[in-house]
Amino acid sequence: xxHKSLEETLREHPFLEGFKPEHIRxxxxxxxxxxxxxxxxxxxxxxxSGLFFLILSGKVALEISAPGRILRVQTLGPGEExxxxxxxxxxxxxxxxxxxxxxRALAFEGARLRQACEQDPSFxxxxxxxxxxxxxxxxxxxxxxxxxxxxxxxxxxx
Amino acid sequence: xxxxxxxxxxxxxxxxxxxxxxxxxxxxxxxxxADPDPLPPFEPGQFSMLYVxxxxxxxxSISGDPGEPERQVYTIRSVGQATHTLVSQxxxxxxxxxxxxxxxxxxxxxxxxxxxxxxxxxGLAPLRPVIYHVxxxxxxxxxxxxxxxxxxxxxxxxxxxxxxxxxxxxxxxLVTVDYGGLxxxxxxxxxxxxxxxxxxxxxxxxAFICGPExxxxxxxxxxxxxxxxxxxxxxxxxxxxKCGVGFCGHCQLGPYFVCKDGPVFSYRQMQPWMDTHEL
Numbered sequence: 001x002x003h004k005s006l007e008e009t010l011r012e013h014p015f016l017e018g019f020k021p022e023h024i025r026x027x028x029x030x031x032x033x034x035x036x037x038x039x040x041x042x043x044x045x046x047x048x049s050g051l052f053f054l055i056l057s058g059k060v061a062l063e064i065s066a067p068g069r070i071l072r073v074q075t076l077g078p079g080e081e082x083x084x085x086x087x088x089x090x091x092x093x094x095x096x097x098x099x100x101x102x103x104r105a106l107a108f109e110g111a112r113l114r115q116a117c118e119q120d121p122s123f124x125x126x127x128x129x130x131x132x133x134x135x136x137x138x139x140x141x142x143x144x145x146x147x148x149x150x151x152x153x154x155x156x157x158x
Numbered sequence: 159x160x161x162x163x164x165x166x167x168x169x170x171x172x173x174x175x176x177x178x179x180x181x182x183x184x185x186x187x188x189x190x191x192a193d194p195d196p197l198p199p200f201e202p203g204q205f206s207m208l209y210v211x212x213x214x215x216x217x218x219s220i221s222g223d224p225g226e227p228e229r230q231v232y233t234i235r236s237v238g239q240a241t242h243t244l245v246s247q248x249x250x251x252x253x254x255x256x257x258x259x260x261x262x263x264x265x266x267x268x269x270x271x272x273x274x275x276x277x278x279x280x281g282l283a284p285l286r287p288v289i290y291h292v293x294x295x296x297x298x299x300x301x302x303x304x305x306x307x308x309x310x311x312x313x314x315x316x317x318x319x320x321x322x323x324x325x326x327x328x329x330x331x332l333v334t335v336d337y338g339g340l341x342x343x344x345x346x347x348x349x350x351x352x353x354x355x356x357x358x359x360x361x362x363x364x365a366f367i368c369g370p371e372x373x374x375x376x377x378x379x380x381x382x383x384x385x386x387x388x389x390x391x392x393x394x395x396x397x398x399x400k401c402g403v404g405f406c407g408h409c410q411l412g413p414y415f416v417c418k419d420g421p422v423f424s425y426r427q428m429q430p431w432m433d434t435h436e437l
Contacts, residue, residue, distance in 0.1 A: 014354070061338075061346065072338040075346040079354055100343050137351075140376075144348040145336050149370040150279035150309040 006031050010106070013054050014079040015130055023123050026116055031106040042097040043083065049093055050110040053082040058103030062095040074141070075100065084131050086110030167403075169209060169254040170197055174247045175229065180315050184235045184280060185245035186221065190228060192252060199227040201262030202287030203366075203394060203422040207402045208232065209254030213243045217399040217417065219284035220258060225294050230255070233283035233315065259402045261422045263288050263392060268364035272301040274356075276377045278349050278369025282306055282315050284394055284421075285368050293326060302329040303356055307349030307369070310335050311342045330356065349373060353380050360385030368394040375432060378425055391425035 006028040010016050016024055034053070036042055043049035045065060055078055062074040073095065076082055082097055087110050117124030172189040180186055191197045200206075200220050209215045222231025236242045247253065265273075265288060273292050277285050292302050304323060308314045314333065324331035332352045334345040345352065349369070358381075365381055367374050374393050381391055397409035397416040404418030412431040414420060425432075 059343075059345075070340055072340065072342065072346050074351070075334075075338075075344075077345070077355060141348050141351050144350065144373070144376060147372060148309070148336070149348075149373050150307075150313060150336070 006033075006106070009056065010054070013056075013106075015054055015081050015134070019126055019130075020122075023126050026120070026123055027108070030108050030112050030116065032108075034105050034107045036099040036103040036105075038099060038101050040099045042099060042103075043093050045094065045096045046092040048091075049083065050086050050089070051083055052086045052108045052110055052113060053105040054108075055080050055082060056104040056106065058105075059100040060103055061098045061100050063098060064095060070096075073145075074138075081131075081134050083110075084134055087113050087127070087131055089114055167256070169256050170195070172197065172230070172253055172255045174249050174251045174253065176249055177245070177247060180233060181313050183237075184233060184313075184315060186231060186233045187244070187247060188222070188229055188231050189253065189255065190230070191255075196228045197230050197255060198258065200224055200230070200258035200287075202265055202291050203263040203284055204258035204260050205284070205399075205402075205421065206230065206232070206255050206257035206259065208244060209256070210240060210243045210247075211252070211254065214240045215254075215256075216240050216244065217259070217402060218244075219394075219421075221283035221286045223290040223294075224287050225290065233280065233286075235280050257402065259417060261420055263366050263394075263422050264364075265291050269298045271299065272303060272359060272363040273299050274303045274305070274358065274363050274365040274381075276305045276349060276365065276367045276369070278307045278373040279309065279313065280315065281367075281369035281373075281394070285366055286316065286319075288366055289323060293323070293329075296327070300328065300362065302326070303358075304329070304331040305334075305349055305352045305356070306332070307334045307336070307352070307373075310337050311339070311344075332356065348376075350376050350380050353384070358384050358386070360387075360390075363390065365391045366394075367391065371396065371432070378432075388426040388429055389424055392422055393425055393428060394421045395423060395428065396421065 010024050010027050057078050060076045060082055061072045064071045089110050171192040173192040174189055176188040178186045202224055205217050205219045207215050208218050218232045218234055221233040234241055234245050236245045275285050292299050320331055334347055334352055338346040367377050395416050397411055399417040400406045400408040402417045404415035409416040
């Protein structure tokens with residue numbers, strides 16, 4: 001990993017901003033570096049994938065299958081997270097994830113993360129707080145998407 | 159008649175030189191004066207009143223290069239009868255032009271700093287003159303960051319230029335669409351999601367934002383969360399402009415007339431009015 005230790009890599013990832021060194025160390029112990037080739041399905045909608053990813057490079061598309069077509073609803077890139085629902089451990093994936101280019105990421109087993117949260121509530125609080133931020137950002141972005149802000153209206157300047 | 163009065167009240171006859179289709183509903187008109195005097199120079203962010211003979215007059219932002227004022231460029235979305243007639247013009251046709259009107263993006267105040275442009279939809283049009291200006295005076299500015307969001311890939315304006323600008327030195331151009339099909343391999347998500355891909359130096363950045371008002375509100379929140387001061391954030395407001403000189407009152411927003419005191423305001427000025435319910 002470009003001569004960087006997992007801990008160094010994690011320290012630089014925006015998701016872990018503000019994490020205590022011992023929490024980053026704990027994450028590093030659970031991390032596994034993974035790579036996906038272009039156009040690879042990382043997980044499918046509804047699939048019981050238990051992995052949570054921190055993206056290091058490349059781009060991932062989140063897609064929903066509709067009859068006769070696939071809608072691409074969001075893309076995620078370096079510094080972002082993928083598969084947050086696996087940390088909750090309930091139900092299958094909400095979207096299909098596809099790599100649009102070669103993707104490097106750190107993968108974490110959701111079950112192990114949950115176990116670590118239960119064993120160390122201080123770590124659990126830090127992780128859940130970050131996850132909640134991610135979910136809140138995504139919810140906000142989804143609401144803005146639903147507003148269809150750029151739809152044509154009459155009588156506009158510009 | 160003073161120069162100001164002449165620009166605001168008298169109309170210049172302008173000949174349409176070119177009409178370029180940008181998207182399925184948006185076109186760019188290039189015009190030049192058909193009168194002995196050329197069209198007056200403009201500052202980035204200003205607008206003109208374009209008169210379609212027999213149809214009516216419309217406020218349209220100038221989207222061309224301020225370094226080439228003799229040919230003025232307007233990007234127009236066809237949303238009603240008047241705009242449809244305007245974009246249906248053919249080269250050689252005559253229209254009327256009054257202006258330029260309104261305040262401009264303070265490009266001089268941004269010298270020595272990073273220029274951050276955040277545009278949504280057709281909001282890129284009034285910001286394109288800023289991009290031309292920065293690229294023409296490249297040594298006066300540090301980085302040029304352009305974040306642009308549109309509804310879908312087919313709604314993206316100036317696609318060829320976006321790619322060109324992205325190749326310029328110290329320039330980062332990030333484009334996103336709200337919804338993408340499988341053939342779109344770029345970013346998908348609202349324009350605010352692009353902020354995670356840029357590193358801002360808040361005290362060294364001036365931001366210019368144009369797009370739907372709701373979008374601008376959320377962009378401002380992102381910028382404030384990243385440490386930008388309200389006086390370093392500029393927005394272009396959109397109201398129902400008619401006269402262009404603050405007489406008719408159609409575009410009043412709080413104590414301001416958008417056509418005369420705007421359309422470009424600092425967020426410091428607009429802050430109390432943007433959050434006022436039903437204003």
